[in-house]
Amino acid sequence: MKLNDEEKAMLAGETGEPRRWAVEHMMEVGRMFDAADFVPVAQAHMMADTESLGEAGVAFLEGLAAHPETERRVAVPMLTDPRGVDLSHYRPLGQTEEMADLERRTIAACTALGILMTDSCVTYQTIMPPVRGEHVAYGDTGVVIYCNSVLGARSNFEGGPSALAAGLTGRTPRYGLHLDRNRRATRRFIVSERPEGLTDWGVLGGLIGRLCGSYWEVPVLEGIEGAPTSDEMKHFGAAMASFGSTPLFHIAGVTPEAPDLESVCDGPPPEPVEIGREDLEGLRGNFGASGDEVDVVVFAAPQLSHVEMARVADLLEDCHVHERTALIVCTSPTVAADCERLGIVGRIEAAGAVVLRGTCFYNQYAREIGEANGWTRLLSNSVKIVNILGGYGYRPALASMEDCVTAAVTGRVP
Secondary structure (H helix, E strand, C coil): CCCCHHHHHHHCCCCCHHHHHHHHHHHHHHHHCCCCCEEECCCEEECCCHHHHHHHHHHHHHHHHCCCHHHHCCCCCEEECCECCCCCCCHHHCCCHHHHHHHHHHHHHHHHCCCCCCCCCCHHHHCCCCCCCCECEECCHHHHHHHHHCCCCECCECCHHHHHHHHHHCEEECCHHHCHHHHCCCEEEEECCCCCCHHHHHHHHHHHHHHHCCCCCCEEEECCCCCCCHHHHHHHHHHHHHHHCCCCCEECCCCCCCCCHHHHCCCCCCCEEEECHHHHHHHHHHHCCCCCECCEEEEEEEEECHHHHHHHHHHCCCCCCCCCCEEEEEECHHHHHHHHHCCHHHHHHHCCCEEEECECHHHCCHHHHHHHHCCCEEEECCHHHHHHHHHHCCEEEECCHHHHHHHHHHCECC
16 A cells, blocks of 8 residues: 555554554555555544453553553544443443443543544434545444435445544545445435335335345435435434445435436446335335234434434323333433433433433343343334344344334333
8 A cells, every 4th residue: 555654654653553553454454455545534433332342352442542642642533333331321221340340441441542432323413424525434334324325425334443543543545435436326226105204214224225235336216305304314324234234325316426316327327126115015024023012112223313312202201111111212422411401311211211321222232131131022113223133132023113112101012
C-alpha cells in the first residue's frame, strides 16, 4: 500500500506503539482487499461489547490505554456500539458480577483512549450523523447500511480492531464502498406494495437481503412512493444487513445517490425482480407463533428512537405486563435521558417493563440471560433480532409493535 509521510512515521513507531499497531493492522486489511492507499475518515464507530471481547480483548484495550496520553488518544471522534451490560440493571436479568466487572474495565480503557461512550447502534438518530460523501469507519451493520444508504456517507463494515485502528489514525483502507464503482446497483427490485409499519419494513429488508446474499451486491428498489420515516429506514436496513450482509441500498427517487434509476446504474439497469405480498409472507411465516404463550417480549436491534419509545408508552397506558412474561425495551443513553425527562421511561416502567440503557438484547449475553430466567419463547417486532436469536437457544417469533405489547400484557401471542 502507498503511505504518505505521516503514515510512514506512524508505522515506524514515531508517534507511539498504539498508532504503529493501528497502521500495521490496517495495512493487512488493505492488502486483503487490494486497497491502493488509505482514505481519511471523519469519525469511527466501534463494536466492542464484552461478550465478544472476552478477557483477551479487554486486556488488549487495557494495554493500549496504558501508553502515554499523547500516544493513545484517538485522532478523530470515536463512538461505541451498545454495551454488553447495563450497569444500573444487570443482576435482575441474571447477568453476573464477572460480566459487570469486564464491562467496567472496558469502559475505563475506552475512556482512557478518548472514545465517546455513546453505546448506541442508532447514532445517526442521536449524535453526529455523517453527511453525503463523508468517509467514516463504522462497525455496526445497522449503522453502516443506514449511513451509506440514507445519508450517502461512505463506510465498509469495520471489525472491532479495524474501527479502533481507524479511530487511532484517522484513516482506513480505501476499498469497497469508499470507491465509486462499488456503490453502483447490481440488483433491481420492484416492490408492488408499500410496507406498513416497522415490522413490514423489516420483512421487506430481510427478504431483499436474503435474495442478494452478498456483501458486494447493491440493490436498488423501485415502487416506493414517498420517503419512509427514519425508523422505517432503520428497520429496513438493519434487517437487510442481518439477512444478507448488505451494506448499501438505493431507493429510486428517495435515497440521495438515486434521484432516479439510471443514476445508480452503469449502462442498462439490471433485470428486475418483482416482490409482492406472497414473497413477504413467505419470510414472515418462518417466525409465526400465533396463540402461543410468550416468555419475553423484546424491543431492540435496533435500539428504540424517541418516537418508538413514546409509542410503547402509549400502548402500555392503563396496562400491566403479565406476571409470567417479561417486557424488555432497549434504547440509547441519549434517548433514555430525553425520555426520562419527558416521563416516557416512567410510564413504560410503571407498566412493569424493563428499560435498558446503552445495551441491545442480542449482544448482552442473551443466551445466559435466557438460561437464567428460563426464557425460550421470545417475541419481537424486529426482523433482525428474530433472525439472530434462534442461534442463542430461543424460539423467536415476529409481530407488530402493537401485537408485541398485547402479548406482553396477556402472556400470549395474538
